[in-house]
Amino acid sequence: xxxxxxxxPHRCPICGHHGLEQPPRSPAGGGSFEICVxxxxxxxxxxxxxxxxxxxxxxxxxxxxARWFSRSTPPPPGWDARRxxxxxxxxxxxxxxxxxxxxxxxxxxx
Amino acid sequence: xDSPSLPGPPRARAIGIARxxxxxxxxxxxxxxxxxRAFAVQITREPVVEATPTNALVRWSTDVTCGSRVRYGxxxxxxxxxxxxxxxxxxxxxxxGLKPGTEYWYAVGTFRIALATNRFSTPAAAVIPGTNPxxxxxxxxxxxxxxxxxxxPRSLQDHFDxxxxxxxxxxxxxxxxxxxxxxxxxxxxxxRAKIDESGDLRVYDPATRSFAAxxxxxxxxxxxxxxxxxxxxxxxxxxxxLRQLQEFPLPR
Numbered sequence: 001x002x003x004x005x006x007x008x009p010h011r012c013p014i015c016g017h018h019g020l021e022q023p024p025r026s027p028a029g030g031g032s033f034e035i036c037v038x039x040x041x042x043x044x045x046x047x048x049x050x051x052x053x054x055x056x057x058x059x060x061x062x063x064x065x066a067r068w069f070s071r072s073t074p075p076p077p078g079w080d081a082r083r084x085x086x087x088x089x090x091x092x093x094x095x096x097x098x099x100x101x102x103x104x105x106x107x108x109x110x
Numbered sequence: 111x112d113s114p115s116l117p118g119p120p121r122a123r124a125i126g127i128a129r130x131x132x133x134x135x136x137x138x139x140x141x142x143x144x145x146x147r148a149f150a151v152q153i154t155r156e157p158v159v160e161a162t163p164t165n166a167l168v169r170w171s172t173d174v175t176c177g178s179r180v181r182y183g184x185x186x187x188x189x190x191x192x193x194x195x196x197x198x199x200x201x202x203x204x205x206x207g208l209k210p211g212t213e214y215w216y217a218v219g220t221f222r223i224a225l226a227t228n229r230f231s232t233p234a235a236a237v238i239p240g241t242n243p244x245x246x247x248x249x250x251x252x253x254x255x256x257x258x259x260x261x262x263p264r265s266l267q268d269h270f271d272x273x274x275x276x277x278x279x280x281x282x283x284x285x286x287x288x289x290x291x292x293x294x295x296x297x298x299x300x301x302r303a304k305i306d307e308s309g310d311l312r313v314y315d316p317a318t319r320s321f322a323a324x325x326x327x328x329x330x331x332x333x334x335x336x337x338x339x340x341x342x343x344x345x346x347x348x349x350x351x352l353r354q355l356q357e358f359p360l361p362r
Binding site (some may be wrong): 026027028029032033034042048070071073 | 266269272
């Protein structure tokens with residue numbers, strides 16, 4: 001099925017792209033094995049096998065330049081990763097780079 | 111459950127001590143210590159066997175961390191083969207090269223002792239269309255085109271980009287063809303397989319650590335080599351019977 005033509009695409013919880021053909025997890029409990037064309041996260045593999053949680057996967061994708069993943073499915077015209085993340089409420093907090101060093105335990109929040 | 115007698119190494123070591131002149135009591139003390147340690151290990155979950163015509167996975171648990179060994183054979187009195195695995199509390203060992211339709215005796219235990227004995231039978235080899243009587247896949251015509259075998263052909267390039275090197279394939283079509291052949295082998299009962307509530311099939315070959323998932327219409331969802339050894343066990347679904355596998359669709 002073409003993600004561009006399906007009636008109810010699902011949103012990727014990693015990058016916010018609204019184009020997954022299936023929910024990330026099936027009712028049976030397993031991953032869909034679908035690869036997000038935007039960030040390249042594979043549900044049921046990157047999480048269940050490689051132990052990546054959504055926040056960490058998102059940090060890595062952003063740290064890698066937030067590039068469009070798929071070679072066979074091009075990005076929509078005018079695609080912008082930052083706007084996509086912001087629209088999905090997944091953008092890193094301003095002033096706190098997603099890939100920056102972790103705050104020391106016990107440090108006083110600014 | 112039977113508990114076969116202690117095997118050679120501890121006894122041999124004790125005799126070695128006796129010959130070395132450390133006094134008459136030392137060997138007996140050593141034997142008592144060894145016996146105590148041996149019997150300190152107890153099974154907390156009885157062995158469970160998942161058998162295909164040629165392989166069997168045996169799993170069991172012990173109350174302490176110890177070695178994993180399954181001694182097995184067709185004669186209860188001569189368990190002349192063994193399969194080992196890691197030191198663990200939750201044990202698993204894969205017995206390979208079994209004969210289809212054969213009863214095997216086995217004893218699970220540590221590297222030193224056997225803890226429980228039981229038996230299982232391998233299913234008869236499936237003779238299904240497209241396979242040889244011995245379960246091998248004949249040198250057959252080519253796999254169908256990827257457009258027929260891959261669930262979402264638009265995603266094939268992405269799956270190949272991520273996993274193609276796992277199988278040494280040079281292009282997406284070769285990668286999809288390998289996934290199709292893997293399903294053929296699964297239908298012949300050569301690999302472990304599970305079917306979940308929605309009818310999706312998951313197949314795993316521990317020998318090559320290859321994993322694939324298929325839609326209920328037989329098309330491929332993904333094909334890769336997991337890094338975690340428990341990955342397949344953690345997947346949803348129930349072990350597929352040989353009949354279910356034989357009846358699972360194969361895109362042509």
